[in-house]
Amino acid sequence: xxxxxxxxxxxxxxxxxxxxxxxxxxxxxxxxxxxxxxxxxxxxxxxxxxxxxxxxxxxxxxxxxxxxxxxxxxxxxxxxxxxxxxxxxxxxxxxxxxxxxxxxxxxxxxxxxxxxxxxxxxxxxxxxxxxxxxxxxxxxxxxxxxxxxxxxxxxxxxxxxxxxxxxxxxxxxxxxxxxxxxxxxxxxxxxxxxxxxxxxxxxxxxxxxxxxxxxxx
Numbered sequence: 001x002x003x004x005x006x007x008x009x010x011x012x013x014x015x016x017x018x019x020x021x022x023x024x025x026x027x028x029x030x031x032x033x034x035x036x037x038x039x040x041x042x043x044x045x046x047x048x049x050x051x052x053x054x055x056x057x058x059x060x061x062x063x064x065x066x067x068x069x070x071x072x073x074x075x076x077x078x079x080x081x082x083x084x085x086x087x088x089x090x091x092x093x094x095x096x097x098x099x100x101x102x103x104x105x106x107x108x109x110x111x112x113x114x115x116x117x118x119x120x121x122x123x124x125x126x127x128x129x130x131x132x133x134x135x136x137x138x139x140x141x142x143x144x145x146x147x148x149x150x151x152x153x154x155x156x157x158x159x160x161x162x163x164x165x166x167x168x169x170x171x172x173x174x175x176x177x178x179x180x181x182x183x184x185x186x187x188x189x190x191x192x193x194x195x196x197x198x199x200x201x202x203x204x205x206x207x208x209x210x211x212x213x214x215x216x217x
């Protein structure tokens with residue numbers, strides 16, 4: 001597995017479990033995949049960001065960056081270097097962009113937040129929850145779910161991220177779920193762009209999906 005980087009961080013529940021060593025080794029990968037990752041540093045617009053107008057200007061640049069990526073590309077929105085980030089700016093930049101992504105305006109591209117602390121990302125968490133959206137946030141190599149999320153979502157997402165790739169059948173077995181329940185959980189995560197999924201077959205009337213974490217391509 002290869003990751004291509006080009007240089008250009010919202011109630012939390014941080015889940016300890018760094019995935020960096022698995023990325024380097026390729027563990028959990030069933031095929032070689034290339035995912036282009038761009039970093040979008042919000043601090044380029046200033047260290048104290050508060051207005052919706054400022055967020056709108058930043059969103060235009062973020063949208064341009066997203067559209068420039070390959071179909072499976074990803075933007076990591078970094079909060080590094082910020083002193084203040086208001087809820088208005090966060091909602092205009094992150095919330096509105098993520099909403100557009102979930103309704104298909106950016107294809108299969110994904111977006112992940114990177115933050116040096118939970119506190120700095122807090123305002124964005126509130127606004128995402130109001131929009132009924134959720135997002136993965138990375139802090140020191142560990143992932144959190146921010147925005148509108150539930151313990152069931154975290155329970156389902158954890159083994160997907162740990163393995164990198166799995167199938168709905170394998171996931172149902174691991175979580176001791178009925179297949180229909182598992183498929184419904186996976187569909188919710190996919191709709192929020194927290195994972196990728198692709199139908200690979202059927203088992204009786206039930207579709208079987210290949211599932212992939214967006215954190216390691």
